[in-house]
Structures are given as C-alpha cells and as structure tokens.
Amino acid sequence: MSAEVDGVADSLSDLSEEVDAGFEASDDHRAELAATLDEHAEELSSLSAEIESIGSDVATLEDRLSEEGDVGERISDIEGELDDLSQWRKKLQSTLLGGDTGGDS
Numbered sequence: 001m002s003a004e005v006d007g008v009a010d011s012l013s014d015l016s017e018e019v020d021a022g023f024e025a026s027d028d029h030r031a032e033l034a035a036t037l038d039e040h041a042e043e044l045s046s047l048s049a050e051i052e053s054i055g056s057d058v059a060t061l062e063d064r065l066s067e068e069g070d071v072g073e074r075i076s077d078i079e080g081e082l083d084d085l086s087q088w089r090k091k092l093q094s095t096l097l098g099g100d101t102g103g104d105s
Contacts, residue, residue: 065071
C-alpha cells in the first residue's frame, strides 16, 4: 500500500508541475495579448485622429465650395471672365494701334 501511496503522490506531484507550467505559459500568453491590445489601441487612436483630421479637411473644402458654388460653375465663370478680358484686349489693341476707324475695309 505504501507503494500505491508513493505512486499517487508522484502522480500528483507531476500533475502539479504540469499545472504550474500551464499557468506560467498562460500568464506569458496573457501578457503578450495585453501588449498586442495596447499596441492596437494606440494604432486605433492614431487612426481616429487621422480620420478626424481628414473629416475636418473635407468640411473645409465643402464650406469653400458652398461659398464659391459648384466647381463647374466656377470654371464657367472664369471662362466668361477670360472671354471678357480677351474682348477688352482686342478693343484696347485696336484703339492703341489705330485699328478700325470705320472708313477702311
């Protein structure tokens, strides 16, 4: 019977060592996961700040567009202004160079 008790005691000792080793490995794994979660939290915070910055930039652009109108409208306005300037330049050039006086054709 003493041999059986010694055998059970040895088995319990081995099992206790295995459980201890399992807890140590679990603690190590838990620490690694905590570090990874901390890194991801920092990355998410950085990404969130970047998204907020982009959102602010988009809002600024939308405000500018609403103040100045549609981009296509603005381009059309500029083209109209360029046409007006071109006509004005032609009139000025004609006047300065003594262009059309109404009699010569």
